Amino acid sequence: MPSPSxxxxxxxxxxxxxxxxxxMLNAALMAMQIVIxxxxxxxxxxxxxxxxxxxxxxxxxxxxxxxxxxxxxSGRRAAPRDGSFPASLASLFIGVLLIGTAGDMLWHCxxxxxxxxxxATVRASALIVALFVMFAKEALFRYMRAEAHRTHSSILLAxxxxxxxxxxxxxxxxxxxxxxxxxxxxxxxxAAGVIGLMILxxxxxxxxxALKDLSTRxxxxxxGQ
Numbered sequence: 001m002p003s004p005s006x007x008x009x010x011x012x013x014x015x016x017x018x019x020x021x022x023x024m025l026n027a028a029l030m031a032m033q034i035v036i037x038x039x040x041x042x043x044x045x046x047x048x049x050x051x052x053x054x055x056x057x058x059x060x061x062x063x064x065x066x067x068x069x070x071x072x073x074s075g076r077r078a079a080p081r082d083g084s085f086p087a088s089l090a091s092l093f094i095g096v097l098l099i100g101t102a103g104d105m106l107w108h109c110x111x112x113x114x115x116x117x118x119x120a121t122v123r124a125s126a127l128i129v130a131l132f133v134m135f136a137k138e139a140l141f142r143y144m145r146a147e148a149h150r151t152h153s154s155i156l157l158a159x160x161x162x163x164x165x166x167x168x169x170x171x172x173x174x175x176x177x178x179x180x181x182x183x184x185x186x187x188x189x190x191a192a193g194v195i196g197l198m199i200l201x202x203x204x205x206x207x208x209x210a211l212k213d214l215s216t217r218x219x220x221x222x223x224g225q
Contacts (some may be wrong), residue, residue: 015066015156018147022159023059025140026052029133040126044176044191047105048133048169051199054094054101055166061090062159090155092210098203105196122180122188130177134170137163165202169195 033049036042144160147153176191 014147015151015153016063018144018151018156019059019063019066019159022140022144022163023056023063025136026056026059029136030056032129033133036125036129040123040129042122042126042130042173042177042180042188044173044188044195045126045130047192047195048130048173050101050105051166051169051195052133054097054199055162057097058094058159058162061093062155065090065155066153088210088213091158091206092214095203095206095208095210098199098206100203102196102200102203105199106193122177122185124181127174127177127181130170130174134167134174137167137170141167162202165198169198172198 030049030052033045033052037045037049141160141163144156144163148157148160172191172194176188176194179187179191
């Protein structure tokens with residue numbers, strides 16, 4: 001049984017492991033979604049792949065925040081009284097990233113290129129990948145939520161719920177692909193737009209929460225007294 005002094009180190013190690021697992025899985029899923037989405041003529045799957053790309057960037061921010069926390073602990077520096085300051089900055093960065101991603105995605109859905117891609121027939125491989133991504137994201141959510149509760153990591157818990165939303169967006173992509181294969185190719189394009197709106201809403205929520213938290217925080221708490 002670990003001693004009280006070893007428990008924080010083990011918790012940080014478990015949090016790092018969960019963040020790395022999320023990053024590696026998102027990298028693999030992103031490549032699969034975009035490549036197969038382009039090959040199978042599925043706008044919905046490509047849009048979900050772009051969403052996963054933003055998730056990969058968010059994983060990088062999570063790892064960076066955990067690394068800074070570990071460096072502070074190992075250096076025996078006094079931790080800030082409000083340790084959520086780095087998490088707030090990370091949440092703000094992720095929100096801006098998501099808004100930019102959503103804007104590009106929605107432009108693709110309503111821009112000139114949209115008319116040319118509606119007539120393409122979605123192939124069955126897109127449906128297989130979308131279903132796989134949906135179950136993989138749900139499994140990732142359950143794993144990261146358990147690790148977040150075990151390590152008491154708020155940023156890991158936020159990342160876990162992000163994975164749950166990803167599973168829902170994969171479901172939207174799946175329904176769009178099924179509709180396209182059933183003879184309604186516009187539904188796959190609509191699914192891409194819906195995913196874009198979901199990402200936009202999530203980005204706005206992240207930014208609003210982070211800005212509200214940062215604006216109400218005394219400046220002295222950000223300096224790591």
